[in-house]
Amino acid sequence: MFNQGGVPSDQLDFLKELENIGAGHAATALASMLGHEVNISVPRAQFCPYEQISDILDGPETVVAGLLVGISDDLDGYILLVLKRDDAFELTKSIISQMGGEVDEDGEFNELQVSALKELSNILIGSYLSAISSLTGLRIDASVPELVLDMAGAVLNLLVSAYGEYGDNVLFMETEFVESEHSIFGHFFLIPDVDSYNRLMAQMGLA
Amino acid sequence: MRIITIGVAEQTIASAPDKIVTLGLGSCIGLVLYDPVIKKGGMVHIMLPTASAHSTVTNRFKFADTAIVDMIDMMVKAGASRSRLRSKIAGGAHMFKTSGSIDIMNVGQRNIAMCRKVLDKNRIILEGDDTGGSSGRSIEFCCESCKLSIRTVSPKTVKVI
Numbered sequence: 001m002f003n004q005g006g007v008p009s010d011q012l013d014f015l016k017e018l019e020n021i022g023a024g025h026a027a028t029a030l031a032s033m034l035g036h037e038v039n040i041s042v043p044r045a046q047f048c049p050y051e052q053i054s055d056i057l058d059g060p061e062t063v064v065a066g067l068l069v070g071i072s073d074d075l076d077g078y079i080l081l082v083l084k085r086d087d088a089f090e091l092t093k094s095i096i097s098q099m100g101g102e103v104d105e106d107g108e109f110n111e112l113q114v115s116a117l118k119e120l121s122n123i124l125i126g127s128y129l130s131a132i133s134s135l136t137g138l139r140i141d142a143s144v145p146e147l148v149l150d151m152a153g154a155v156l157n158l159l160v161s162a163y164g165e166y167g168d169n170v171l172f173m174e175t176e177f178v179e180s181e182h183s184i185f186g187h188f189f190l191i192p193d194v195d196s197y198n199r200l201m202a203q204m205g206l207a
Numbered sequence: 208m209r210i211i212t213i214g215v216a217e218q219t220i221a222s223a224p225d226k227i228v229t230l231g232l233g234s235c236i237g238l239v240l241y242d243p244v245i246k247k248g249g250m251v252h253i254m255l256p257t258a259s260a261h262s263t264v265t266n267r268f269k270f271a272d273t274a275i276v277d278m279i280d281m282m283v284k285a286g287a288s289r290s291r292l293r294s295k296i297a298g299g300a301h302m303f304k305t306s307g308s309i310d311i312m313n314v315g316q317r318n319i320a321m322c323r324k325v326l327d328k329n330r331i332i333l334e335g336d337d338t339g340g341s342s343g344r345s346i347e348f349c350c351e352s353c354k355l356s357i358r359t360v361s362p363k364t365v366k367v368i
Binding site for chain 2: 060149
């Protein structure tokens with residue numbers, strides 16, 4: 001599955017659909033948080049070689065905000081949401097000014113922005129998970145998000161560690177959120193353990 | 208002088224005045240083997256400690272045990288003296304604390320332990336070590352000086368070993 005050759009196209013279509021519905025819910029949630037419209041682009045879902053993963057984020061040294069949530073119950077594993085640091089900064093600035101708060105202009109994340117970012121990931125990941133749940137009927141519990149600001153390569157090492165034993169590919173999904181003049185790329189990585197992935201596909205009759 | 212950059216599970220060997228770079232190490236390890244007399248160095252970007260029973264090993268440089276053994280052979284074939292080989296390692300960070308069903312959270316520590324064990328077993332002295340912690344690292348090995356510089360972005364630091 002995670003080795004060369006990838007997955008059957010019907011499984012990929014299902015994952016795209018999942019991404020589409022999840023991102024749709026997430027955009028609605030984001031719009032109500034920001035107080036204005038948010039559009040989403042056509043989602044992407046693919047298995048790609050791990051060496052290409054960090055290129056998607058402009059290289060392994062790009063500083064990113066990685067938000068990790070552990071999932072359990074019928075589906076075990078993780079969801080990782082990755083935003084470029086500057087996108088995350090702008091996004092939290094909009095959220096906080098919408099709430100009437102202030103942001104330091106020194107370019108560093110303050111405490112309020114960190115909580116806004118975690119709340120944002122709760123909402124985005126929550127919308128995503130409820131889409132998966134309602135499509136599949138699987139029950140999924142999520143942990144509290146953990147935020148890491150560091151090099152993309154280091155943050156994405158998680159995927160490589162999770163699937164490196166099985167092969168050379170990782171599952172990767174991407175959605176572009178367009179929020180007024182800003183275009184923000186949200187990269188979701190659904191990281192089910194291999195048994196859970198098979199369970200998910202079996203549930204959908206795609207195994 | 209050339210600067211050669213290697214990616215995940217890749218390796219290269221170079222000679223002075225060249226430099227070898229690998230970027231954004233998290234739980235992965237950047238391992239350098241070098242011969243200080245002929246100023247030749249090799250670097251490998253290791254992902255995991257060892258292949259497990261269900262792995263199909265398509266690339267031996269992914270795993271610490273096989274990568275180190277192969278790198279030793281390659282260095283000797285490239286003219287290095289087996290008895291003069293030294294090593295430096297960096298990486299093996301613990302990026303996220305969240306625990307979950309997949310046993311990936313202590314990969315960094317297991318990578319470090321396996322590198323040390325395999326180097327020791329092959330009687331190669333570990334001259335320098337910047338491992339563990341919770342920051343990503345970019346590293347550069349200078350074949351001329353045999354120094355390894357390590358850069359982190361959060362917090363911003365530069366260290367030379």
